Amino acid sequence: MNNSTENNNVSIYSYISASILLINIIFFTGLIIFLMSHAVSNYLGISSIKESLEKQSASIIQKNEHSDTTTPVSSNHNASGNPESELLTKGKALYATCLACHGQNAEGNKILNSPILSGQQDWYLKAQLVKFRDGLRGVDKNDIQGAMMRPMALVLKDENDIDAVVAYITTLTANKPEPTIQGDIKKGEQSYAICITCHGADGKGNKSLNSPSITGLNDWYMATQLKNFKNGIRGSDPKDVTGAQMRAMALTLQDDEAINNVISYINQLGK
Numbered sequence: 608m609n610n611s612t613e614n615n616n617v618s619i620y621s622y623i624s625a626s627i628l629l630i631n632i633i634f635f636t637g638l639i640i641f642l643m644s645h646a647v648s649n650y651l652g653i654s655s656i657k658e659s660l661e662k663q664s665a666s667i668i669q670k671n672e673h674s675d676t677t678t679p680v681s682s683n684h685n686a687s688g689n690p691e692s693e694l695l696t697k698g699k700a701l702y703a704t705c706l707a708c709h710g711q712n713a714e715g716n717k718i719l720n721s722p723i724l725s726g727q728q729d730w731y732l733k734a735q736l737v738k739f740r741d742g743l744r745g746v747d748k749n750d751i752q753g754a755m756m757r758p759m760a761l762v763l764k765d766e767n768d769i770d771a772v773v774a775y776i777t778t779l780t781a782n783k784p785e786p787t788i789q790g791d792i793k794k795g796e797q798s799y800a801i802c803i804t805c806h807g808a809d810g811k812g813n814k815s816l817n818s819p820s821i822t823g824l825n826d827w828y829m830a831t832q833l834k835n836f837k838n839g840i841r842g843s844d845p846k847d848v849t850g851a852q853m854r855a856m857a858l859t860l861q862d863d864e865a866i867n868n869v870i871s872y873i874n875q876l877g878k
């Protein structure tokens with residue numbers, strides 16, 4: 608009795624292990640077939656994509672060669688392939704970073720202490736972006752507003768980026784900012800006498816003296832800058848030659864009242 612149960616058990620075990628072996632064989636064969644077919648189809652797929660890409664780029668190159676020979680050297684009015692418009696397209700994309708603070712039309716934003724840029728001379732905008740980038744402006748520990756601007760100038764990675772964003776800014780137009788500062792215009796006129804040498808009687812600036820236009824600026828921004836120059840927050844780096852020139856001039860304005868007076872005078876220039 609015992610013996611026959613044992614025999615039965617042995618045959619059940621061998622039956623089970625035989626079936627497990629069979630299942631394994633079926634499973635692994637399936638797996639191998641699956642993997643192989645996958646690899647083959649992958650290979651075919653990639654090579655056919657590669658082939659069609661090669662065909663496409665060949666036809667693009669052909670088209671370009673064709674248009675190069677048929678269209679004469681593009682005029683300035685031609686939108687595509689024109690370095691000038693390419694610079695503007697790049698500049699517009701770069702300006703997306705600036706927009707949040709300086710505004711859609713570079714009109715500035717008082718709440719963010721960000722000045723108007725529209726209407727300012729391109730050579731001056733470039734010079735200031737370089738100064739922010741190179742740490743001649745916006746690095747003094749008391750220059751909270753300059754510190755907001757400095758990392759933005761660092762987004763512009765080379766001269767071409769600076770040229771591009773400035774080229775775009777100079778296409779923007781904004782209204783002359785409303786005055787926010789009231790002072791004694793008569794007294795301001797007297798203080799302004801010394802400013803004429805560089806910024807001109809009309810305040811439009813003088814490129815050969817690196818002096819920007821100061822009409823059409825936000826008066827609150829000018830007040831901050833005149834104080835910054837006076838306090839050495841701007842224009843005190845030995846490498847900042849033009850800043851140092853302006854710093855000496857800001858020091859001729861005795862106090863905040865004198866600053867407000869000269870700004871009131873500048874406000875009504877070019878009206």
Ligand code: HEC
Pocket residue numbers: 701702704705706707708709719720721722724727732733735736752753755756759760762763772831
């Ligand atoms: C986070 C806000 C912010 C962003 C974004 C920003 N700026 Fe400014 N920008 C300022 C502030 C604030 C000042 C004024 C700094 C000061 O008071 O010295 C300034 C000043 C400037 C000046 C100097 C203007 C002058 O009259 O001297 C230029 C030029 C300028 N920004 C260009 C740009 C450009 C170009 C970009 C985009 C790449 C940009 N800014 C992005 C906040 C910003």
Ligand code: HEC
Pocket residue numbers: 734798799801802803804805806816817818819821824829832833849850852853856857859860869
């Ligand atoms: C010797 C020439 C010279 C004289 C005189 C002069 N400035 Fe300037 N001014 C400059 C230069 C150069 C700059 C640009 C500084 C820089 O590159 O950072 C400047 C910048 C400024 C700015 C900052 C503009 C901006 O967008 O950030 C203001 C405001 C200003 N001057 C006002 C005045 C006033 C007001 C006077 C008279 C009290 C005056 N300046 C006299 C040369 C001069």
